[in-house]
Amino acid sequence: MRIFSVNKGIGFASSGVEYAQKYRRELLEELKADDYYIYLNYISKNIVIYTDLMEFPKNKILSIYNYLSERRNNESTYRVEDFLATILDEYEIIHKNNESIRINLKNKNTEYKIWLLKSGMIDRIDYVENSVLIRVYHYDDSLNNFEEYQKGVLVRRVFFKNDGKQAFEQYYEKGQISTTFIDGKILYGKYEFYQELFDKLQLKTDDVILIDRGLDVVEGLLPKLANKARLMSVVHAEHYNEPLSDSHHILWNNNYQYVFDHAEYFDSIIVSTERQNQVLRSQLKHKTNVVTIPVGYVDNIINNRKYDPHRMVTASRLAREKHIDVIVKAVVKAKSILPDLSLDIYGEGGERNLIQNIIDDLDANNYVHLLGHKKMNGIYGQYGAYISASTSEGFGLSLLEAISESLPIIGVDVDYGNREFIMNGQNGVLYPRTEIEELDINLEQAILDFYSNKLEISGRSVARKKAKQYLKNNVSEQWGALLGLKREVGDEN
Secondary structure, three states: EEEEEEOOOOOOOHHHHHHHHHHHHHHHHHHOOEEEEEEEOOOOHHHHHHHHHHOOHHHOOOOOHHOOOOOOOOOOOOOOOHHOOOOOOEEEEEEEEOOOOEEEEEEOOOOEEEEEEEOOOOOEEEEOOEEEEEEEEEEOEEEEEEEEEEOOOEEEEEEEEOOOOOEEEEEEEEEEEEEEEEEEEEEEEHHHHHHHHHHHHHOOOOOEEEOOOOOHHHHHHHOOOOOOOOOEEOHHHHHOOOOOOOOOOOOOOOOOOHHHHOHHHHOOEEEHHHHHHHHHHOOOOOOOEEEOOOOOOOOOOOOOOOEEEEEEEEEEEHHHOOOHHHHEEEEHHHOOOOOOOOOEEEEEOOOOOHHHHHHHOOOOOEEEEEOOOOOOOOOHHEEEEEEEOOOOOOHHHHHHHHHHHOEEEEEEEOOHHHHHHHOOOOOOEOOOOOOOOHHHHHHHHHHHHHHHHHHHHHHHHHHHHHHHHHHHHHHHHHHHHHOOOOOOOOOOO
C-alpha cells in the first residue's frame, strides 16, 4: 500500500495545509508507511528549497513536472561560472549584487539577467532581446525547464530530464494549460495532464489518495481514480458558510463542494475535530465515513516555570484572514491599563508591511515586535498567553503547539479550533465575533478579563491537561486505524 497526499503548490510562507502534511508525514513514518507528497502546480523555483524547509525527504516529493520529466529532486548547484562558460559571444557584466547579475552581449542588443539564490547558486536566467523578455531558464543542478514568452505572455514551457534530453513540452492560453506533448501523446487541458501522472503511478486498489487541496483538482481526478484506489479527502477549514445556510440549503466552502457533492465515491472524509465531524455528518446527503483525526500532534508537554506573564504571542501567516492588525490595535488599547503588556508576532506573509505600518502609526515598536518565521518549539513557553483574532480555524496548529507549552489562549468564539482548545474561563477566554471593524474592542476586553481572572497563572495547568490527548502516539494510532497500519513493537517513544 502506498499513500499519496495531493497538494497544489508550496512556498516560503507555508499554510496550515502544508504543516498538516508535515505532521502527517512524521506520523506515517512512525507507522512505517510508504507515503509520498504530490504537488500539481508549476513551481518556478526548485521545489526542494521549499520542501526542505518543511523537512520533507527528497525521495518523498512527487512534483508532477519533475516526475513526468523522470527528474530527481536535486539541490540547486548550477553556478554562475558554469553558465558564463556557455556564452560564446563577448560580454560585459553591467550590474551585480547578491540577488542578481546583468550581462550584456557586446555588439548585440541582448541581455541575460541571472537571478541568484541565497546560496549564490543560479535560480533562473531571463533572456532579453531589444528590451523584450523572450525566455526564462530555470535550474536546479542543471537546466530543469525553460519558458517562452510572446509580447510578455507565457506561451510554452519545455522540460528536461537529468541527462539534458527533452522530456515534454506544454503550451498555454491565457495562463492556463492548453496542450501537453509527452511520450508521443497529446494531452488537452490540465485535467488530462494530472491524469497522466496518476497513470504513471500505476495505482492499485489498496493505494490511498489523500486530497488536501481539491479545488480545481478533484474534478479531474475523480473520473480517473474512482474505484481504482482508496480515495480520501482532508478538510482543513470551515466547510460551509453558516450564516448563508439553512435546513434546506447548505452553502459549502467551494474548496470542498465537489467532494461533498460526490461523497459516495470517497472511502473517508477526514476532519480534525469531533464537533466538525458531527456537523458535516448531519449535512451530507450520502452516508459517508467521516473520521476525526487531529491534523497535528505534540511530542511532549512542557511546563516552563520561567515565563513573563504579560508577554503575549501569536504565530501565523501574515495574511488578511488572520487579522493580525486587530491584535495589534487591541494590545495597544489594553496597554493603557496593563502597562507591562507586550506582543511578539511570528510569521511571514503579504500583510507584513501593512502590520508594520500600523505598529509605526500607533508608536508601538517598543512593545509590539514582528519577529519573522521561526521554528516555535520551545519558544511558546516563555510567554504568558497566546492571542488570536482569526475568525475561521479548521483546527489551528499553532493553538495546539501553544497549549502543549502551557499557554492559555485568547481567541474568537468560533468553530472549530478555538472551541476545541479553549475552555472559556479555564485555560483562556473566548470573545464574541463581531464585524472586523469592532473586533479589536472585544479583544481588548478579553485581554483585560484574562488578566483580571489571573488566567495567565491558573490556565497553564489546564492547557497542559488539554494537550495530552494530542500526544504523538495517540494521533499516530488514529491514522493507523484508518489506514490499516500498526506501530511495530518497540516503536513507542
